Amino acid sequence: MSELTARVALVTGGTRGIGLATARALAQAGATVVVTGRDADRAEAVAKEFGGHGLGLDVADFDAVGATVKQVTAAHGGLDVLVANAGIMESGLLGMLRADDVRRTLDVNVAGAVAAVQAAGRAMARKRRSADGTERRGGSIVLLASVVGTYGAAGQSVYAASKAAVAALARSAARELGGRGIRVNAVAPGVIRTDLTASLPAEVLDRQAAAAALGRLGDPDEVADVIRFLAGDAARYVTGQVLGVDGGLVP
Numbered sequence: 001m002s003e004l005t006a007r008v009a010l011v012t013g014g015t016r017g018i019g020l021a022t023a024r025a026l027a028q029a030g031a032t033v034v035v036t037g038r039d040a041d042r043a044e045a046v047a048k049e050f051g052g053h054g055l056g057l058d059v060a061d062f063d064a065v066g067a068t069v070k071q072v073t074a075a076h077g078g079l080d081v082l083v084a085n086a087g088i089m090e091s092g093l094l095g096m097l098r099a100d101d102v103r104r105t106l107d108v109n110v111a112g113a114v115a116a117v118q119a120a121g122r123a124m125a126r127k128r129r130s131a132d133g134t135e136r137r138g139g140s141i142v143l144l145a146s147v148v149g150t151y152g153a154a155g156q157s158v159y160a161a162s163k164a165a166v167a168a169l170a171r172s173a174a175r176e177l178g179g180r181g182i183r184v185n186a187v188a189p190g191v192i193r194t195d196l197t198a199s200l201p202a203e204v205l206d207r208q209a210a211a212a213a214l215g216r217l218g219d220p221d222e223v224a225d226v227i228r229f230l231a232g233d234a235a236r237y238v239t240g241q242v243l244g245v246d247g248g249l250v251p
């Protein structure tokens with residue numbers, strides 16, 4: 001039997017990058033995986049590849065996040081793992097920022113994660129019977145912070161602030177939800193090769209690779225493996241942590 005057999009997992013923004021790698025890793029570990037993306041058709045098509053399910057969801061719509069978690073819970077008999085992965089990174093020097101850009105980043109990265117944690121917390125607190133007949137209560141929530149939330153980065157003030165908020169959300173939610181058997185952790189990736197970082201100038205990427213003790217950038221599956229660990233019972237006494245997955249980055 002695999003580590004996540006009979007568990008139900010939801011990955012937001014799971015149609016590419018770290019989210020997709022995570023969805024594959026959780027499915028490989030035996031979970032029933034639902035991925036969401038802004039485009040429902042694409043989410044469904046992507047999910048087919050690993051035998052999962054896809055739904056359309058814009059995480060900036062707070063109420064829609066709650067409704068989607070309810071829908072997943074009703075369809076699959078509960079929710080055991082949430083990976084609140086959907087996120088955007090908009091670059092811009094402080095002097096160039098417009099109110100709308102600031103709000104959009106905070107709506108997606110912070111409010112979207114809050115909505116997901118709130119809804120998943122409610123679902124996971126309930127007693128339910130898993131597909132293998134065992135009675136379960138509790139679950140594991142993993143959020144996507146970033147090294148930038150700790151160290152900051154010129155030209156990424158709002159993104160950095162949003163990721164610092166996500167780390168604080170993980171620590172705080174862990175305290176609120178621990179009594180119900182729900183663990184909440186975050187991973188803080190360094191620079192990972194995905195569409196999100198593809199637009200960064202080559203010299204920035206080279207500098208980040210050189211600043212990592214391992215001397216290279218990361219790949220999505222290297223983050224996904226750590227998320228899978230946090231999702232499963234191997235991490236059953238780990239909560240409220242923000243775990244760096246950055247190749248030993250010292251910016």
Ligand code: NAD
Pocket residue numbers: 012013014015016017018019036037038057058059060085086087088089108144145146147188189190191192193194195196197
């Ligand atoms: P990506 O751009 O490849 O994927 C992000 C996913 O989120 C996409 O599927 C996108 O469609 C989805 N998304 C964006 N806005 C959304 C919205 N409003 N509603 C629903 N889905 C939405 O990026 P990635 O690198 O895979 O990033 C995944 C997460 O990891 C993000 O939260 C990001 O901030 C974080 N992160 C990435 C890195 C990195 O170096 N790539 C480093 C640290 C943290």
